Amino acid sequence: MATAHTRMRRPFLGVAIGAVLAASAAGGVVFAPAALGAVPSEQALQQAADATHSGEIALVNAQALNHVVAETDVPLPAETSSVDLADLKKSVRVLAHADELSAEEVADRTADVILGTVIVQSRTADLQDDLTAAKEAEAARVKAEQERIAAEEAAKKAEEQKRRAAEALAAVNTPEGAKQTARQMAAERYGWGEGEFSCLAQLWTKESGWNYQAYNNDGGATGIPQALPGDKMATAGADWRTNAATQIAWGLGYIDRAYGSPCAAWGHSQAVNWY
Template sequence: MRRLVRHGLAGAGAATFAVVAGVTALAGPATTTLAAPAVTTVPQSVVAPQDPAVDAQRGAAAERENRDAERTRIATAVVAAAEQRETNLDTQSTAIDQSSKAIKKAKAKAAAEAKAKAAAAEKKRRAAIKAQGYEVGVTDPREMARQILDNKFGYGSDQFSCFDWIIKHESGWNVHAENASSGAYGLPQSLPGSKMASVASDWRDNPATQIIWGAQYMKSRYGSPCGAKSHWESAGNY
């Protein structure tokens, strides 16, 4: 009896344990086992070992490239400078040509003006000579007087002879003859010589001016050169 009870209790305990274990297994949370994440492996760059010879070649190539680039730059600069110099020379040449043409034109104009001025002066001189009564080119005072007396006063050879006689006695046909004591001057020995300025301002050196004044004086005072000669012969002067 007691053995049956002990066997029964042992069986009941085992059953109880089995039930409890089952309940515990049913009631407990389910445990999920997670797989480890996949790891992606990035391939590493393969670094080649440095080769001094290759580095030297690369350095030399880079240096050559730099030299070539510098030579190209210098050559370009030289060409540009040459072109600029050529442009400057062309500009200077054009300016010089223009200046030369302007100078030549100015010289030609000045020469033309000088020529015209000289021609006008010569024309005026010839007109003045003609107005004084003698031909251009006559330089001998006696021939000058002959023409002046003929053309300007209408005197013939007789009056010229009288005029010639007086002038010979007064000054010997010396345009610059001057009387030391009285100051009488010139061919007709005008006293004072400045009286002859009534004819022209060049009375000191121009024989025509002196001849005209002398002929006018003889005509106004004695009527003619021959009248003046007659007075001179009687009085010793006129």
């Protein structure tokens, strides 16, 4: 993968090689043909040793990166999945025995190692860039996948909650479900036991038959408690038209405020036919 850093480095590679070779020549490494069998100078041998050391470091770094890439699960293009070390290894191995070479051979092999070192260093940097980019891309992919899964799970959870709410609403909106809800609500909120609930059951059976859709065409009384007008029940919840539990909550509150108990309300209803 060619990054901006890589593109800047490639022209620099040629400049670096030329500079290194020129510096080596100026230091006593002669690249022009020399007398066959001439003994290399101490300066040439030192430069050969320096080049060998630099090459070995480049090989170690490249080998370490190759190992990291081989062990990672992050996918990389096959053509950029490793740094080729064969040429530099061979050149370093030969130059390591510079004292066994002629002056001309030392100069040639030193040049080979310097060039090979720069190439391996450049390709190592390129591979590191590619690995970093691949890891970032993989991290982004994993994050996106996690977010997708989380969104799906949230949607499923919301759908399940919606389904359960619909089932609960359907259950409470039946006469028996409404009675069970009223019994529990009367006990938990007002401390009214079975005796009071018995009065409540008779009262609302008379008023609406525990039908949350009950409506009195003559006066407009609405719902299980027959609120008049029906929109009074909005104080207990915006869903008062469709939810028996909301109607019951309002109706129990009304009985508590107006009569103090269901039996008192039932007694009033029996006396005057309304409550």
